[in-house]
Amino acid sequence: xxxxxxxxxxxxxxxxxxxxxxxxxxxxxxxxxxxxxxxxxxxxxxxxxxxxxxxxxxxxxxxxxxxxxxxxxxxxxxxxxxxxxxxxxxxxxxxxxxxxxxxxxxxxxxxxxxxxxxx
Amino acid sequence: xxxxxxxxxxxxxxxxxxxxxxxxxxxxxxxxxxxxxxxxxxxxxxxxxxxxxxxxxxxxxxxxxxxxxxxxxxxxxxxxxxxxxxxxxxxxxxxxxxxxxxxxxxxxxxxxxxxxxxxxxxxxxxxxxxxxxxxxxxxxxxxxxxxxxxxxxxxxxxxxxxxxxxxxxxxxxxxxxxxxxxxxxxxxxxxxxxxxxxxxxxxxxxxxxxxxxxxxxxxxxxxxxxxxxxxxx
Numbered sequence: 001x002x003x004x005x006x007x008x009x010x011x012x013x014x015x016x017x018x019x020x021x022x023x024x025x026x027x028x029x030x031x032x033x034x035x036x037x038x039x040x041x042x043x044x045x046x047x048x049x050x051x052x053x054x055x056x057x058x059x060x061x062x063x064x065x066x067x068x069x070x071x072x073x074x075x076x077x078x079x080x081x082x083x084x085x086x087x088x089x090x091x092x093x094x095x096x097x098x099x100x101x102x103x104x105x106x107x108x109x110x111x112x113x114x115x116x117x118x119x
Numbered sequence: 120x121x122x123x124x125x126x127x128x129x130x131x132x133x134x135x136x137x138x139x140x141x142x143x144x145x146x147x148x149x150x151x152x153x154x155x156x157x158x159x160x161x162x163x164x165x166x167x168x169x170x171x172x173x174x175x176x177x178x179x180x181x182x183x184x185x186x187x188x189x190x191x192x193x194x195x196x197x198x199x200x201x202x203x204x205x206x207x208x209x210x211x212x213x214x215x216x217x218x219x220x221x222x223x224x225x226x227x228x229x230x231x232x233x234x235x236x237x238x239x240x241x242x243x244x245x246x247x248x249x250x251x252x253x254x255x256x257x258x259x260x261x262x263x264x265x266x267x268x269x270x271x272x273x274x275x276x277x278x279x280x281x282x283x284x285x286x287x288x289x290x291x292x293x294x295x296x297x298x299x300x301x302x303x304x305x306x307x308x309x310x311x312x313x314x315x316x317x318x319x320x321x322x323x324x325x326x327x328x329x330x331x332x333x334x335x336x337x338x339x340x341x342x343x344x345x346x347x348x349x350x351x352x
Contacts, residue, residue, distance in 0.1 A: 001146070003144075003146050004141065004144060004146065007140075007141055007144055008141050011137035011138075011140070011141060014133075014137070015130060015133060015134055015137065018129070018130060018133060019126075019130055022126045022129065022130070023126060048144075049154075050146060050147065051146075051147045051148070051149065051150050052146050052147065052148050054150075056252065057158055057169075057170035057171060058168055058169045058170065058171075058250075058251055058252065059162050059168040059169075059170070059320075060168055060250075060251070060320070065162055068158050068159070068162070068170075069150060069155045069158050069159055070149065070150075072150065072158050072170070073150075074147065074150055074151060074154040075154060075157055075158060075161075075170040075171045075174055076153065076154055076157065076174065078171050079171050079174045079175050079179060082171070082175060082254075082256060083182060083183075083186055085256075086186050086189070086190065086256055086339075087186070087189060089260075090189055090190055090192075090193040093193055093197055093346050094193055094196055094197060094200070096350065097196070097197045097200040097201050097349070097350070098200060100200075100201060100350070101200055101201070
């Protein structure tokens with residue numbers, strides 16, 4: 001149940017991000033839209049790995065070695081989410097760098113001012 | 120009008136795809152076989168209580184190496200895009216921020232108190248990656264947040280780019296060397312059993328995982344700091 005709620009939240013975030021990317025005209029807002037899409041994807045990845053009544057796959061006094069296999073969530077989506085977060089941050093950094101250069105060339109952040117590569 | 124319509128069509132069709140995924144989703148009742156074997160093998164074979172760190176730094180450490188390469192590429196490309204001939208960047212640092220109002224005393228005192236604490240917290244996160252939630256990437260990001268605080272509070276603060284570059288390269292080279300040592304001494308590239316596994320759950324345990332975590336944290340922290348410095352006007 002709880003993972004379905006989280007899954008829905010993640011997909012809604014992806015949709016909000018997509019809407020922002022498609023409708024906003026300010027480059028910074030478009031970048032925020034991309035970040036929202038990325039965050040939504042991370043939430044979806046983590047939600048898929050949930051096992052009913054599972055807990056974090058860290059063996060300590062709260063989760064003994066013998067019961068770990070039945071009570072821990074799937075660790076692979078969590079590991080993939082770490083990778084995805086780092087890559088998402090990297091993509092955002094490159095997008096922001098381009099936004100700075102675009103602003104310097106036209107002194108505006110509106111996407112409508114950049115018509116050269118439009119088809 | 121056509122554009123608005125096509126946007127609506129795109130979002131609605133994505134929404135339908137997502138809705139069908141949510142409707143068809145069933146929560147897992149037990150872990151999948153692969154997950155189960157990871158949960159069983161990481162504490163037994165690698166001696167690491169945190170299964171995710173074990174996966175990231177041994178079983179899928181090659182992925183992590185690729186990720187670090189992506190970060191390096193981003194630092195390089197941000198430097199390429201923002202590097203030269205930007206008007207405000209010319210001239211010595213002190214002149215560029217000559218007429219800038221210095222940050223208030225509250226901000227400065229807060230920074231002086233917080234930056235050491237942030238650094239200690241980053242070291243804690245990095246070094247406990249094999250025991251509890253944490254690891255190199257997370258700790259490196261915390262280090263970079265300390266650098267960001269310094270850049271915001273003191274506009275004239277200049278992190279030593281040369282020092283950061285050399286530290287990062289040395290950490291990256293040592294990471295790869297640890298991987299090659301795994302090929303020679305242990306079972307494969309980036310195997311953590313080149314060092315003794317130690318007592319399960321102790322601070323110095325899990326073979327090479329704490330060492331790899333520390334190298335990764337240093338490398339990520341340096342790379343993110345360089346990226347942040349590039350964004351300065």
